[in-house]
Structure formats: structure tokens, C-alpha cells
Amino acid sequence: MATPARADATLAAAVDLARAAAEGVAEPGTVGEHLGLQMVQDRVGTHFFACTSAGYPGWRWAVTVARIPRSKTVTVDEANLVPGEGALLSPPWVPYADRLAPGDLSVGDVLPYRPDDPRLEHGFEATGDEDVDQMAFWELGLGRPRVLSAEGREEAAQRWYDGENGPTAEMAVRAAEHCTTCGFYLPMAGALRHAFGVCANEWSPSDGRVVSLDHGCGAHSEVDVVRPEPEALTAPILDDLRVDLLH
Secondary structure, eight states, X not given: OOOOOOOOHHHHTTHHHHHHHHHHHSOTTOEEEEEEEEEEETTEEEEEEEEOOTTOXXXXXXXXXXXXXXXXXXXXXXXEEEEOTTOOOOOOOOOHHHHOOTTOOOTTOOOOOOTTOTTEXXXXXXXSOHHXXXXXXXXXXXXXXEEEOHHHHHHHHHHHHHXXXXXXXXXXXXXXXXXXXXXXXXXXXXXXXXXXXXEOOTTSTTBTSEEETTOOOTTOTTOOOOOOXXXXXXXXXXXXXXXXXXX
């Protein structure tokens, strides 16, 4: 265990020297009250001063001073601005690839390539057998370099199911029937066909979008509005308020 640095009266008395060093690098009027001395090691310590700049609440001016053994001469090592407890800090830097969120991509933008994307896995690779390769090309989508992994499919399925075209959307909750019985429902191909499809009804707000089997809306092909029966009249109605003008 390291031995704590010993207190140093000579360094502790060098407040004015430390303040002058801080004022030499700070904007005028931003070096506030002295906050104390923190010993770094024997004969090396740091004086702290409050920063009064409105843009740096909680920050402190730090001036490190030192002296050589058996000397009373104190020298300044460095002076800078450091954050204190509760200081206002800028948010941590996040790489461009991790800053983007769904919906951020606009016209002309290009996402960075991710060679280790867990949502993808290697696609078709040629076997050398022409018949087998031709069938694989057809089945797997013309030999795409990568296809969705199981993790990628699960993430997409959960996102779609929890979204506005899933069963918990207000539109679906109020619907009389589900998409699974709608004639405009087009099942998806592949592993997700048992849970999702595409709406092909131009009158539906989900037209052209992926919908879950248990989603629904008022444009269901087999649902009709309640049509009220016309009221039957049992006797003629005499209009006593009508006035006929005679010329």
C-alpha cells in the first residue's frame, strides 16, 4: 500500500503563486476562491481554485506546484482546468456508426460497413457442382454475400411485432378481425411467414407494410359496417308548416 504524501507547509503557503499561474491561462475574472491543496507526492501538490465562468459550472482551476528537497523555492509545474464533483461535462464521444438510430438515414447517406454484424451471416458459397449451385442461387437470392442470421431475424420480428403494425397497436385492438383472415394479406416467404405478411390493401393504413398475423384494421376484406335498417312508416305524414304561394 502506497504511503500518503506528507503535508508540505511551503507548498501550502504558495497560494498567490498558484493563483497567478491560473490567471495566466484563464479568461479574466474566472479564477475564484481557493479550494485547498491536494498533495500528489512528497514536495508535489496541486492547488485548486473555483472556476467562475458561466459555461463551466463545477469545474476547477488546478495548479500543480513543487520544490526540490531542502529548498523553499516553489515552482509551477502546470495549470489547467479540470472537472470537479457535479461538473457539467460533454456527453461521451460515440462513433458515427453507433450514433445513428433507425430513421436517421436520409437521401445520399451511406451506412458504414460492419463486417461482424451479428444480424447477418455468410450466404451462399459455390460448391463446384453446377446443378447444386444453380439451385442455391435461385433459392438464396442470387448468391448474396450475407443473409439474415437467426439473431437478425429475431430482432426484426420482435421490432415489427411491438411496432404500429403489430397486435398491440390501437388500430389492431379496435379491429373486428385479424389480418390472418383478410384477403389482402400476403404471407412472407421464409422463416417469418408463420408470423408476418405484407398488406396489399390500398385503403388500409398498413398498405405495403409488414404486418403481424394478429394485426388488424377497418379495411379487412371480410368485415362490413353495420347498416341500419330503414325506418318503416305506418301512416302518411302531413306537413302542416308548408305554405303554397298562389299567383
